[in-house]
Amino acid sequence: MVTLLSPRPDLWTLDPGVLHLNHGSYGAVPRRTQELMAALRTETEANPMAWFRSVADQLTTSRLELASYLRTDPAGFALVPNASAGVTVALATLPIPSGSRIVLTNHAYGAVRYAAERFAKAKGAKVVVVDVPLEADDETVVSLIAPRLDQASVLIVDQISSATAMVFPIGDLVALCREHDVAIVVDGAHAPALIDAPAADGADFWTGNFHKWPASPRATAGLVVAEKWRTETLPLIVSWSEYDERLPERFDMQGTYDYVPWIAAPESLRVLDELDWPVRRTQLSNLIDEGARIIAKALATGVAEVTRPAATMRLVELPSSVDLTAAEAFKVRVSRELKAEITMTGFDGRGFIRLSAHAYNSLEDYKSLAERLPALL
Ligand SMILES: Cc1ncc(COP(=O)(O)O)c(C=O)c1O
Known part of the structure; x- marks a missing residue:
């Protein structure tokens, strides 16, 4: 019992x-994560030079723990400040030929739709919105999206939608996109802690927030990149690791920045575990x-x-x-x-x-x- x-x-x-x-x-x-953050900030202010010398190693430890929590390959897992950044990086990396389509559903998060619009405008592409009823089952979702993938370069889909709190059939949609040779970006903003191994379906890009359900400090999110895109995927901020060949390290240090949330994030995973x-x-x-x-x-x-x-x-x-x-x-x-x-x-x-x-x-x-x-x- x-x-x-x-x-x-x-x-x-x-x-x-x-x-x-x-x-x-x-x-x-x-509380415990807040206390850890406060202690890390005290350490920073006691000696900023010493703190920034220690950041790279601390980030590696934290990043590996976050990747392990998602049960994803650490070589394809990078830290980003939020899901909005994750989606933006994906759209900045994927080829979006002029005249092609970026496909979303009417459940997509507003800011993600804006990102699609920005890239569509820059590349001469078009945004197509597929209407999916609230009551649609998995099969219906797939059957409504499938005919709209003609001329599509990218499908962006929620794993759990924001306005409708609905779970989408990501495994089926990844398979559908493979069939149509369309890249798929999964917006998993709500997925960590609500779906186990949320990035396991092999999307081209998956992004998710640790600062929602896993209760990690704000500005902590992850980006999972399929092997074929890892070399060309770049952070939004150009910094010293620009020429680092390893994807996660390229995203680790983005100039002078507050790295405390990323370093403290795993503490909340331990709280959830307990x-x-x-x-x-x-x-x-x-x-x-x-x-x-x-x-x-x-x-x-x-x-x-x-x-x-x-x-x-x-x-x-x-x-x-x-x-x-x-x-x-x-x-x-x-x-x-x-x-x-x-x-x-x-x-x-x-x-x-x-x-x-x-x-x-x-x-x-x-x-x-x-x-x-x-x-x-
Ligand atoms: C489905 C979805 N995508 C993206 C986001 C954006 O997340 P963030 O504000 O962390 O960038 C949210 C935020 O609630 C969301 O619910």
Whole structure:
């Protein structure tokens, strides 16, 4: 029998007077990792020269640990500040012939779509958006994308989408792209800690954030590069390692920069490990199911029927009376008046509250929001 793990807000420093229901946007760093970062910063300021002499070795140790966590080949794993940077590097590396197409879905993250637009404009290519319904199963996703790969140079696809918290069939899409000789970039921003070995499907480029679900310090993300692209893949900042033949080392030192988050990042993986993460993640899925149902009931709406929802995020439908164009102002009201942090997303003309669950959340959090939110609508 599996015992129910207790919520562990004590391991974080989150304000107990606030309901934190949106780990999916900016994460939250555990106390222990914060303490390590503070110690590393004290060390830096005691002797910046000595600190910067030590950085390269410390980065190697950290990078190897992060690659091992993803279960990916360390020779193809580089550190980047965020998933946005990972996608930008991929688009800057891949050949995008004039007249070709960069294909995305209507679930793509807004800033990733902007990146596609920037490169399409520069190369004389076109951005094509494939509409994928929220309720699509894996087979439908593949069958909708397949006919749009004609003349495509690149497919960019979410592993877990942001606005819809939906898991995409990456293995099938990698196979599809191979068949059509199209490069595939996987936006795995939400994947680390929610999907095991998230970069294992052999995409041309995969990027994912450690600063979301693994609770590592912000500005910590990874880029996994297929062997065929490793020589020509360059960091966005030109620095001293420009001519280093090894991909990961080329990305390690990018001028004078704050390397503390990258060095401290593995500490959060150890916290997750001690939290019995695989078992806890399953329990958080049950928690978020129940929490979302309670909130949907209070709003007299429903929980969106996503065929493959992300382990720890759910979409609660907003009543049609809520004006989505005023979502930002509404979130601020929820924050100020209810002391609750949520995010709202829109998809296909429908509005949702996207709820998250992490190790510090309990069912009481969702009940408390459910009691007070209807009065604000
Ligand atoms: C699917 C997806 N892609 C990309 C990003 C961008 O991540 P970052 O802000 O770390 O660059 C996010 C952020 O939430 C996301 O959800």
